[in-house]
Amino acid sequence: FGTMIYDPGYYNTAVCKSQITYIDGDRGILEYRGYPIEELAEKSSFLEVGYLLIYGDLPNREQLNVWQTKIMNHTFIHENLISMMKGFRYDAHPMGMLISTMSAMSTFYPDANPSLAGVDIYKNKQLMNKQIFRILGKLPTIAACAYRHRIGRPYNDPLNTFTYTENFLYMLDRLSETNYKPHPTLTRALDKLFIIHADHELNCSTATMRQISSTLVDPYTAVAGAASALYGPLHGGATEAVLRMLEAIGTVENIPNFLSLVKQKKQRLMGFGHRVYKSYDPRAKILKKVTQEIFDLLGMNPLMKIAVELERLALSDSYFIDRQLYPNVDFYSGIIYKSMGFPTDMFPVLFSIPRAAGWLAHWVEGLSDPELRIFRPRQVYLGRRGLTYAPLESRQ
Numbered sequence: 001f002g003t004m005i006y007d008p009g010y011y012n013t014a015v016c017k018s019q020i021t022y023i024d025g026d027r028g029i030l031e032y033r034g035y036p037i038e039e040l041a042e043k044s045s046f047l048e049v050g051y052l053l054i055y056g057d058l059p060n061r062e063q064l065n066v067w068q069t070k071i072m073n074h075t076f077i078h079e080n081l082i083s084m085m086k087g088f089r090y091d092a093h094p095m096g097m098l099i100s101t102m103s104a105m106s107t108f109y110p111d112a113n114p115s116l117a118g119v120d121i122y123k124n125k126q127l128m129n130k131q132i133f134r135i136l137g138k139l140p141t142i143a144a145c146a147y148r149h150r151i152g153r154p155y156n157d158p159l160n161t162f163t164y165t166e167n168f169l170y171m172l173d174r175l176s177e178t179n180y181k182p183h184p185t186l187t188r189a190l191d192k193l194f195i196i197h198a199d200h201e202l203n204c205s206t207a208t209m210r211q212i213s214s215t216l217v218d219p220y221t222a223v224a225g226a227a228s229a230l231y232g233p234l235h236g237g238a239t240e241a242v243l244r245m246l247e248a249i250g251t252v253e254n255i256p257n258f259l260s261l262v263k264q265k266k267q268r269l270m271g272f273g274h275r276v277y278k279s280y281d282p283r284a285k286i287l288k289k290v291t292q293e294i295f296d297l298l299g300m301n302p303l304m305k306i307a308v309e310l311e312r313l314a315l316s317d318s319y320f321i322d323r324q325l326y327p328n329v330d331f332y333s334g335i336i337y338k339s340m341g342f343p344t345d346m347f348p349v350l351f352s353i354p355r356a357a358g359w360l361a362h363w364v365e366g367l368s369d370p371e372l373r374i375f376r377p378r379q380v381y382l383g384r385r386g387l388t389y390a391p392l393e394s395r396q
């Protein structure tokens with residue numbers, strides 16, 4: 001291959017330098033900008049963590065107030081985007097709706113497109129911040145509209161006196177003009193889930209965000225591309241796939257048979273395994289605790305029994321031990337979402353909302369990197385060469 005290195009799936013290729021997220025996969029450590037994820041999940045809020053990821057430091061009170069106000073001032077979406085969403089089929093997957101609507105947003109904000117704006121927006125901090133406020137502000141609104149569309153109810157306007165996560169739950173659930181307020185335990189649990197999903201260095205969707213942004217396209221198109229990568233069942237779609245898997249297993253008695261199919265490679269144990277973690281995913285540990293908080297409030301979800309037994313049997317089986325396969329963040333998050341009343345196909349949407357903070361942090365860092373080049377990997381060509389064109393009538 002000459003000087004090229006063949007590395008399918010980028011197992012061993014670093015494509016950028018970063019100061020955002022640190023992972024030690026052998027010891028199960030995850031830090032955002034140097035802060036352990038356990039501490040952030042316990043003490044922080046999602047918007048504070050978003051600020052930390054994007055700007056590099058925890059905000060002081062005034063910075064946090066300005067940040068929250070700016071984002072909450074951008075929660076409304078254009079009426080034409082709402083009309084567009086209303087055109088989706090009644091049973092459209094909410095993730096398809098989110099991706100398409102985010103992509104359509106690029107046509108609403110030409111100031112974010114370097115070719116149309118005629119200026120290099122990447123040299124203008126204010127202009128970049130504006131796109132960040134819009135994307136973080138509008139994403140929960142798009143997600144809530146997608147949900148309301150699926151259940152055939154009118155879309156709710158955002159209520160910006162609520163916190164970020166509270167407003168999201170409000171837009172999903174509000175039934176009438178009464179003083180509806182989401183339950184504080186559910187709001188806090190979802191906020192913790194948002195914190196632990198906010199970034200994970202160069203996972204597939206974030207690598208996609210970096211790859212697309214390396215062309216200098218506008219961030220709405222790049223976020224739509226990143227969300228498309230996240231939708232796949234080996235990435236954020238695993239949340240949905242785990243739940244469908246647990247439902248298909250059905251009872252604890254069926255687990256050994258399911259595991260033997262996994263070992264024969266006829267099935268995949270969704271929510272297990274990770275490219276970087278070769279020990280317990282620290283986010284899965286936090287999720288186990290959140291699960292308990294939700295069960296204390298709403299009662300235990302029967303799928304939990306299957307999940308716990310599945311984990312116990314897998315972790316004592318040599319197939320999984322030898323390959324260092326442990327539960328990842330998606331193993332328990334689906335059960336929490338389900339217990340909170342979310343339909344299964346909303347799960348990747350619930351992953352995308354917080355991950356957008358990570359995507360945008362990488363967008364900012366990537367574009368300010370003096371070493372940035374357009375991402376353009378090479379291939380190893382194994383096809384034929386030098387053939388002579390045969391006229392149609394002479395071909396067999």
Ligand code: CMC
Binds near residue numbers: 234271273323
């Ligand atoms: N079930 C059964 N076998 C597995 C699994 C699994 N979930 N994950 C990996 N393996 C096996 C794999 O078949 C291979 O076996 P062998 O050496 O015999 O060929 C070995 O373990 C190494 O796996 P790999 O495919 O080389 O690992 P990877 O780093 O390419 O893939 C992964 C990582 C996350 C895509 C994979 O573990 C997987 O498919 N997991 C299930 C889907 C999932 O839970 N995804 C969520 C990932 S975490 C959060 C996120 O990114 O959204």
